[in-house]
Amino acid sequence: MNIAFIAHDKKKEDLVSFAMAYEHVLKQHTLFSTGTTGERIMDATDLDIHRFASGPLGGDQQIGAMIAENRMDLVIFFKDPLTAQPHEPDINALIRLCDVYTxxxxxxxxxxxxxxxxxxxxxxKWREIIKSGNERKS
Structure with a gap:
């Protein structure tokens, strides 16, 4: 499965700790991340992560494009609900895409x-069914 990691600055350490705790599960999957978040996880684990741009520079949108193309299966996005984010519209668009594409x-x-x-x-397993169904429609 394709799994994406995103974390706001004040939540990056939490996501790194989470990835360390679940490294044994995550290493069996294809991992993607926004720039700094991915770098921090890779520094703390043996996980291989494809890194996109940082969130404010379009990384959220790059992950969103994978969602819209049905190439992402799970998104782990540790948001900071107490700090205003300058790229809030991009964040909301990503969350919306997750809802639209289940x-x-x-x-x-x-x-x-x-x-x-x-x-x-x-x-x-339902993600595999959805993916194969969409491939047949193409």
């Missing part, structure tokens, strides 16, 4: 843990 989205550690626990149990 992509599971975790915006905090508790939800991310539930999603990865489900992933470990094989509960995301």
């Amino acid at each position: 992509i599971p989205l975790a915006t905090n550690m508790a939800t991310a843990e539930i999603l990865l626990s489900g992933l470990q149990r094989g509960e995301f």
Whole structure:
């Protein structure tokens, strides 16, 4: 599965800790991230992550494009709800795309843990069905 990581500045350490705790699960998947977040995770783990631009420079939109092309299966986006973000419209667009394309989205550690626990149990088989159905329509 393709999994994307995004984190606001004040949440990057939380996401790094999360990736360290679930490295054994994440290493079985293809990982993507916005720039700095991916760099921080790779520095702390042995995970290989394809890094896009930083969020404010378009990284959110690059991940959004993968969602719109049905090439992303799960998004883990640790948002900082207490700090205004200058690129808020991009963030809202990404969240909207997850809703439109039925992509599971975790915006905090508790939800991310539930999603990865489900992933470990094989509960995301429906994504494979959706992907293969869309490929047949093309």
